[in-house]
Amino acid sequence: MISAVLNRLNTWIDKGLNVGKQLILMLLVVWALPVEANWLNDINRKVRSLGEQPVPVANPLTELELTDYPTQYHYERIMVPTHDTPLFVLQAGLEHQKTVILIHGLGDLASKDWLNVIPALAQQYHVVAIDLPGFGLSQGAVFTYSPKEYAKVIDWVIGQYRHSDGVHLVGHSMGGAISLYYANQYPGRIERLVLVDAAGILDRTAYIKHLSTRDNDQTDLPQGLRRVIARVDNFADKILEKTGTGLDPTRLFSGDSSLRNMTIGDKTNMNAALALMEQNFSVLNYQTMPATQLIWGALDTVAPLRTANALQHVLPLSQLQVINDAGHVPMKSHPHVFNQLLLTSLQGPVVSRLQPSNNVSQRVGHCFQDDKTHFSGQYKEIILNDCKLVRFNRVDTESLSMTDSILSMEKSRVGRAGQTLQITRSAINATDTEIHGRMYSQHSRFDFAGVTFYGESPMFVSQASTRLVLSLTRMITPTQSTRLGGSYVLAEQSLESAL
Known part of the structure; x- marks a missing residue:
């Protein structure tokens, strides 16, 4: 057993692992091995057992082990x-x-x-x-x-x-x-x-971000303070997202x-x-x-x-x-x-949730410096500018434009076939959401969980410096469906080209 470990360690060394990793691996092995292990006896037992095929038998249960269990089972x-x-x-x-x-x-x-x-x-x-x-x-x-x-x-x-x-x-x-x-x-x-x-189930980076995020949707706090908290959390998320693509x-x-x-x-x-x-x-x-x-x-x-x-x-x-x-x-x-x-x-019966959109609204939604933070229902277009506290809940909009904003949305439908959505210096956290058409990103960040893109490839295009954390995400074109998870860093390229 120890010979196999040493041979594997030598293989790693031959492949050029740096000294720091070698030391970590050796310390892990030494830390985990029993102090009183007798390797010679272990090898002898294995040699003597060659050719033998004993039938494994589980130890019978004892009354003490079943103390906390009902007797009738x-x-x-x-x-x-x-x-x-x-x-x-x-x-x-x-x-x-x-x-x-x-x-x-x-x-x-x-x-x-x-x-x-x-x-x-x-x-x-x-x-x-x-x-x-x-x-x-x-x-x-x-x-x-x-x-x-x-x-x-x-x-x-x-x-x-x-x-x-x-x-x-x-x-x-x-x-x-x-x-x-x-x-x-x-x-x-x-x-x-x-x-x-x-x-x-979620990507580990998305989960770690969840643990560190506070609920900023508290009406008892002044809006100015909530905007500051949102900025702090956004900065923390940037740091955490970098761990998703690091060592x-x-x-x-x-x-x-x-x-x-x-x-x-x-x-x-x-x-x-x-x-x-x-x-x-x-x-x-x-x-x-x-x-x-x-x-x-x-x-x-x-x-x-x-x-x-x-x-x-x-x-x-x-x-x-x-x-x-x-x-x-x-x-x-x-x-x-x-x-x-x-x-x-x-x-009980379980029914499909899939329902086609029948959005015929001509309503336009605006947010400037969080003068409107909650959106729901149907819109022709929504424009966000310097808004840090925006939430979409069951929104259906044909167009979305964001600049210097932070958006959290769930159970929503954004875009339409042939439509371009522009996201600039912003962050989106989306759950249980459909995105139709094409999304362009500049210096922005996205955390998608249960999100489906529909359209023609390329559906997500980074024009400059984009980070994505994806969980249970799909891209569906007329010819194929791609399932995505993990963390991505994009320069000037499409998400499809990074896969």
Whole structure:
């Protein structure tokens, strides 16, 4: 094992890695290795085991391990052949034919997060709740705890435990992200998908910016002060966006599973969180997703509500239910409301949100130095000049011109075929929005989450110095559709040319 690590380090050195990175890697390896490891004995054991193929057996569950679980459910710990790892499985409502699989998020509680939910589900459904490998009562084998690997485990669970072909998959937080990935990789395997405060979906730069941004839409503050705060936040966003295109230390582990497993493999939450950060959910094919229900806490600071709105934009059959005063774990903070929403989500119809525009308005909207900050409804044209507090909510405008302004918009439609939108020295944060025609940018910045461009290529043209942070973004022309995610820096070029 140590020989393999040293050989890999030598390969990196031969390729010309600088001394600083070599030292970092060596320190990581030394820090992670057990002090009392006997490498000779380890090698001898592996040599003696050659040719042997013992059948892995999971340790039986003990009464102490099941202390916090109700006695009326069925429990077992079995080995998952896909990874030779132990898996804790809880089953309830065994008499029902329709199966609901519950996938938990990060944290030590694992399947215990669902204990307030299972009794309500078990009255109508066969319920299967698991502890993902590495969590709870499924600790054992160490591998990369990524959505890709966990999806293989979930597929095995569905094949092993489902009572009928109709299977519903419910995931919370990291489990929501894993469930979303599973639905993409295994189309047709589940009937309905329910995502509860799914985490890790947005681009990491967009998420970090969210954590650092304050709510400037506070009417009790003087407008002059809110303008100052908006400028400060805008400057902070500029700094944070530069990290999206700079050196990312986490990528040292991305291409080397042996280094990852040796340094952070047994640190389950870190392993899983890092693997989740590396997954680009923007490139998934959302057109093949099953009917999806989104249940979200409005006050969630871990997976902001913006994530749900962006997901609803790209999922063709989806509905969003928001619990206004709930945070990241609504099934524990608001169990009664959550259980009602979940049962409705598993049974009710899901309809398409796509609706054609019928904008015939001749209204022109103006903003100069924030004399008008909130826009909604239909417009022929909107012009923003030196406005730092502008918000669009359900705006439909055929034309937009911005200069020295900051705009936040959601659930909107901007532009039309053949129209050019000019953005100069400005910043746009857009969610669940359509952009039609062509957008020109000069010295401007964009944070798009759940945004679709429609038109002829090139659809986004930088005339000078433009930064973009993209999450769940698409560019659709008459001949092709491109899914985009990540951070981009453009000089005088189109976004398409940078791909």
